[in-house]
Amino acid sequence: MFAARNVVRRLPQRSIRRWAHTQPTFNPVTEQDIARFQQILPASSILSTLAPISTPVAELSNFNNDWMNKYHGKSTTVLRPCTTKEVSEIVRWCNERGIAIVPQGGNTGLVGGGVPIKDELILSLGNMTKIRSFDPVSGIIVADSGCILEALSEYLAPHNYIMPLDLGAKGSCQIGGNVSTNAGGLRLLRYGSLHGSVLGLEVVLPDGTVLDQLTTLRKDNTGYDIKQLFIGAEGTLGIITGVSILAAPAPQASSNVMLALPKYENVLPLFREVKRQLSEILSAFEFIDRRAYELAVKHGQGRALNDEDVEGAECFVLVETSGGKREHDEEVRLKRFRLLCNILTRTQKLNGLLESLMEADEPLINTGVLSQSPAQFSQLWAIREGITEAVSKEGKAYKYDISIPVASFKEAVDKTREQLRSKGLLRDDAVKHVVGYGHVGDGNLHLNVVAAAYTPEIEAALEPFVYELVASYKGSISAEHGIGVMKTHALPYTKNPTSIEIMKRIKALFDPKGIMNPGKVLE
Ligand code: FAD
Ligand code: 2HG
Ligand code: ZN
Incomplete structure (x- = not known):
């Protein structure tokens, strides 16, 4: 059930950093704690402004501030374990001592979930980068949670597999962060959400217990699917240390086209037509309004379209097709579309689609710019993927x-x-x-x-x-x-009181002391 409008109107106004008032009080990290951490970890895995480590504050800056430089923490200590056992020992100690922990992956989150609100200890997974196993028959890859998404993609490429998710932050974000935020991204249309492709997880619970659910089974219908709770939990229920995920067979042929639309109202009829014509080879349908496009171009993301292609366009749609058989896509045709570098396109179905779109009595698009090479394919994607970067530069x-x-x-x-x-x-x-x-x-x-x-x-x-x-x-x-710290107060706009109450009980069940990423997701 969604909250009715008259109900949501009475919700309190935002009150920033609410956990200062509503969460339990936690203990700061002390020199005594550092001494214990030194027994668990090598010195190179500890950053702390406290003695005897005495790291300069500036060196903690990348961990204390988020990607947008909008959310700022004041943690004194960052721990970078290499193994699940180390994570477990750290968490057990923090639980006993009442020290709050913020799990941190690549720190590319956009809702302030991965940085402390105050001086919580930061547990960075960046040193946990082992690929534990890969089965080229099933496509199941099991990896440490600190593996960078792009590194996993590169590992899979020679085996003709791809990760089932892709996002602009791929060069920095980690698979553990992706799972913890239940990241969607650019491939969700084709491969669905991580709730489907993640097969198993290894999680260090807030008391230090290691929950081993790192199964590689496609089917396991044995009651409650506990791992699902950690997908999208944003580090509030435990620390993900290992991920088992189903990779997808790499498409043998991919193509993309940037369509310029005269008016926004054409987006939906276009989507319908594109789905009808491309059916199973449609793998992305991404929307960019004119201002977003202009910002991307202004800040050098991808390659600008020709002026004639942009003229009169209210918005753009990037369509990607991915198929299994190159022969199917190899027909060459010359059409009225403006082509990058004036070279011809090779994608038969995409050509057919464009022909019919251009030749319609009332065309839904002004022009279409088709990629002609892997480089051009990437350039078109870079416009869409680069908007976040462009916006942050602006x-x-x-x-x-x-x-x-x-x-x-x-x-x-x-x-x-x-x-x-x-x-x-x-x-x-x-x-x-x-x-x-x-x-x-x-x-x-x-x-x-x-x-x-x-x-x-x-x-x-x-x-x-x-x-x-x-x-x-x-x-x-x-x-x-996700919710992070940005939207905790706004949760009731989407979740009803019963759902929020159940979420609070789940949190209390896993983390009765509330040490795991306090003030995130729930106020
Ligand atoms: P962090 O930012 O480090 O952490 C995110 C959250 O997960 C925090 O709450 C943190 O505490 C928790 N966490 C991290 N690692 C763990 C772990 N191992 N165990 C438990 N908790 C953990 N998101 C999308 O959904 N789709 C997109 O298309 C997309 N594109 C993006 C493009 C750019 C340029 C940027 C900057 C961000 C984008 N994002 C997108 C945001 C997105 O949430 C992430 O980039 C990504 O999933 C976060 O991964 P991370 O490793 O950086 O996690
Ligand atoms: C995307 O789809 C990401 O590009 C980031 O989810 C969106 O920066 C954003 O708002
Ligand atoms: Zn997105």
Whole structure:
């Protein structure tokens, strides 16, 4: 059940860092604790401003501040274990001592979940990078949770497999972080969510116990599927140390095309037509509004389209096809589409689609730019994948990662822009841009408000405005990035009281002392 609008209107306004008031008091790390950690870990795995380690504060900065530089912690100590046993011993000690822990992967999360709120100990998984096993028949890979997503993809490539998820942060994010945030990304349309592709997990529970559910079984119907609780738990229930995941056979032929649309209203009919014509080879359908495209280009993400392709376009859609048989895709045709480098395309079905789109009485698209080589394929993707980076280069981003009906994407962006305009905030020294992009295939809009600085005034104009808007569409306030610290107060816009109560009981069951990532997900 979704909260009714009249109910959500009465929700309290945001109160930043609420756990300071509502969570138990934790003990700070002391020199005595450091002495214990030195028994567990080699010195090279400990960063601490405390004696006898005495790391300069600046060296902890990358761990204390998030990717957007929006959330800031004051941890004195970062531990970087190499094994599950070390993680277990650290956690057991912290549990006994009442020290709060923030598990940290690649620190690319966008909701402030991976950095401390105060001085919690940071447990970084970055040293746990072993691939434990790979079965080339089943495609099941078992890896330490600190493995970088891109490194896993590179490992699988010679075996003709790919990871079932892909995201712009692939070069830094870790599989443990991906699982903990239940990251969606660019392949979800084709391969589904991690709730389906993760087969097993190894987790260090908040009392130090190692929960071994690292199965490689495709089928295991033996009662409650406990591992599912850790997928998307954002480190609040335990520390994931190992992941067993089903890789997908690498497509033998992939192609992509950037379609320029004269108006937003064409997105849905286009999606319908694309699905009808491409059926099983459609692997991505990504939306970029004109302003988001312009920001990507301004900040050098991918290669800009020709002016004629951009002219008159209100938005763009990136369509990717992936298939198993290259022969099927090899037909060469010359058509009216503008082609990168004026070379011809090779994807038969994509060609057919474009022909029919261009030749329709009322075309849904203005132009289509087809990739002609692996390099061009990557360049088109880089425009879409690079928007987050571009936005962060342009200014400070307020990010709303929402699930709403696709038909309302544009309305949500427009209404948010209007709200900011009505508050007099749409000006260069306050809010510079309001942009929309995202995963149409998954009903997931990334509404980004790009400001000159993070200010209470802009935040007050956006919240609860955006959350109420989402609730009015019966949507979700977090489609894929999670709750972190950013949205704990907003959880009731999407989850009803019964669900939140069950979540709190689950948290209490696993972590009665509340030491594991306090103030994240639940207030
Ligand atoms: P962190 O940021 O380090 O941590 C994220 C959360 O997981 C925190 O709560 C942390 O405590 C917890 N955590 C991390 N590791 C563990 C562990 N081993 N055990 C228990 N808890 C752990 N997200 C999407 O869903 N789709 C996208 O397309 C997407 N694109 C992105 C593009 C860019 C450029 C960036 C910067 C981010 C993007 N994200 C996207 C956000 C996203 O959540 C992540 O990038 C990723 O899943 C986080 O992984 P990480 O290793 O960086 O985790
Ligand atoms: C994406 O789809 C990511 O590019 C990041 O989920 C979205 O930065 C964002 O808001
Ligand atoms: Zn996304």
